[in-house]
Amino acid sequence: MERFLKQFWWKIIGIGLLMFAIVSGLWIPLYQGVEGLSFPNLPILNESIRNLLFHVPMWFSMVFLLLLSFIYSIAYLGTPDRMKDNYAVGFAQVGVLFGALGIFTGMVWAKSTWGAFWTNDPKLNGAAIGMLIYFAYLILRSSVEDEMKRGKLAASYNIFAFNIYIAFIFVIPRLTDSLHPGNGGNPAFSSYDLDNTLRLFFYPASLGWIALSMWISSIWIRYNFLTQEYEEYED
């Protein structure tokens, strides 16, 4: 993992994909009855459908980073190692950042389609509670002095936090009424408006956002590790 995070090729590809997504996402017109490259022109969504290339990939990035954090927490409990703990907390911190960006882009989208920045939607409330669970994880970490104890406590908490978060944003919204596509009996995006043109830009955008989130995480993790090593060296 360490070697992969230091490599440059995937970072360049990721930025390229993001540029492609930004330019195409804003440039390509909505379908106006004329043949050619166009995004679906749907009532309610209208021009806001372009946000699909920003909001959803940000959530994908968040879930991806939190999954990595979860895996490193399990690995840490197996064989405690400072680097694994660093990976777990670094991925979680950047994951929370992307979660906040996802919530923010979602709020803007909700205002234009549902008429309010925040609605009483189980997915929105679940995401907000999930964020609070991860804030608690970060506060819990900073409240324990002993490194070993902190690592084990945080890793155990993180395993539960990830599972609860997944239940909050993927399971519960499907069991009850929800405004989100694919939840509470609503048709999913892919079944009615994620057409092949949109797919052509949506998947590269998702990969681009994931690559950017990984790049930020790698720098953040390496920076934290260096700080720790330096502090120890100073002592």
Next chain:
Amino acid sequence: MKNMKIRNIFFTVLSLIFGQLLWAQEEPVTAELLNQSNKMIAVIAVLLIILLGITAFLIFMEMKISRLEDKMNKK
């Protein structure tokens, strides 16, 4: 000086947030109008500049961290 810097950052972030709040899709033809007046090019250019700025910052940080890692390994 430090307070001034923090204040500047705070107000920049605040203005960015409220700038977003002002955006509303009253008419579904917003992008069409922007396209007709070529303002969409400006929007795309600004977004690309922001992305390139983030990329440049990440590359700068990457190089700096790599240098520090090498230094630390030598010690």
